[in-house]
Amino acid sequence: MDGRTGLAERFEEHRPHLHAVAYRMLGSLGEADDAVQETWLRLSRTDVGGVDNLAAWLTTVVARVSLNTLRGRRRRREEPLDVRVPDPVVAPAGPDDPEYAAVLADSVGLALLVVLDTLTPAERLAFVLHDMFAVPFDEIAPMIDRSPTAARQLASRARRRVRGQVPRPDADLARQRQVVDAFLAAARHGDLDALVGVLHPDVVLRSDGGVARTRHTTVLTGARDVAAQAVTFGRFSPFARPAVINGSAGVVVTAAGRPLSVMAFTISAELIAQIDVIVDPDRLARLDLTSFTD
Missing domain, CATH: 1.10.1740.10 (RNA polymerase sigma factor, region 2, helix turn helix motif)
Known part of the structure; x- marks a missing residue:
């Protein structure tokens, strides 16, 4: 060798x-x-x-x-100046699927990635390396031309923002799936009250439709507004296939052998706290969704 x-x-x-x-x-x-x-x-x-x-x-x-x-x-x-939906890591929705373990191993939630996008580059590096990979601050400091004390302060600032803005996700994937299924059923039947019942009052929906629709990510907040938007999605819910997205329950919507959207759900205290949707055809084409379109 x-x-x-x-x-x-x-x-x-x-x-x-x-x-x-x-x-x-x-x-x-x-x-x-x-x-x-x-x-x-x-x-x-x-x-x-x-x-x-x-x-x-x-x-x-x-x-x-x-x-x-x-x-x-x-x-x-x-x-863009507003929040961008990060790239999701998508796999079929079960432990028997070969991609499942790989997704769980890389299961940093999209809700966390959204907040990380709001940090400065130096804050993000200090937080990611120290809090996620246990890299000492004396090794982080030279990468950002700061002292170890300053690097520690950057990570602390980032940590406070993460704690204040990222909902704590439920750990039980099977229970997550039940909540997502209830959401899809309510959307399919146009049941606004049932939709509100599975949504956190301060739920946030982000949808990246691509340049053809809007250059900026569409953001909706509040259970009533998100539920009203979900009703318009109801006609596509029969085409939603279960997926594991960044370690959490989600769906890939397909029709005629092509993906229409990827929907990731952050579920906290058995309520949907965040929905991140990608419908941009260019971004969908760059994701490996062959397991859902075969």
């Missing part, structure tokens, strides 16, 4: 971890893939003979690459 082959094998061992870091940093599956690939390119050009901890070295590189991507977004102003 030559040195490059051995290095590639060592890198592949770390790939899932690196992708998890990049996805939490970026909320984009494509950009996370690009960040991991860039990390490999940098590794392949580096003499790692003096690297004592390859995992830590790779984590630092993928975090720096992701940080540069976040800063580039802001400079180019490619992101």
Whole structure:
């Protein structure tokens, strides 16, 4: 085995971890893939003979690459000023499906990713690396040109925002599915009161319709407004197929062999607290939804 082959094998061992870091940093599956690939390119050009901890070295590189991507977004102003629905990780809805375990392993909720998108790049890096991957602040600090104390403060600021804005999701996936099924049944029958009954009073619905419909994500708040919108969706509910989306219950709506939408639900205290919907055909085409359209 030559040195490059051995290095590639060592890198592949770390790939899932690196992708998890990049996805939490970026909320984009494509950009996370690009960040991991860039990390490999940098590794392949580096003499790692003096690297004592390859995992830590790779984590630092993928975090720096992701940080540069976040800063580039802001400079180019490619992101809208309102909240964007992050890329979902979608799998069929059962433990017998081969993709199920992989989704659970990468099950950071969309509600959390939405809030992470509101942080500054430095806040996001400090919070993701420390709170999700236990990276010490003295290792985080050089990545953002701050002192360890300042890095700690950034993470603390981010943590307060997350705690204040992210609902605590229910852990029981089977119970989540029951709540989603009740929502779909009520939408199908146009039962506004039943819909309100499964929605949190302060529920938030975000829907990304793409440039063809609106350049900005549509946001609705409040049970009555969200229920009224859900009634208009009712005619599509018979085509909703159960899915696991970022570790939580969701659905993929398909018709004539093509996906129409992906709907992710955040359920807290047995009520739907957040619904994130992607109907943008371009974004749907970039997701792996073959299990739902075959």
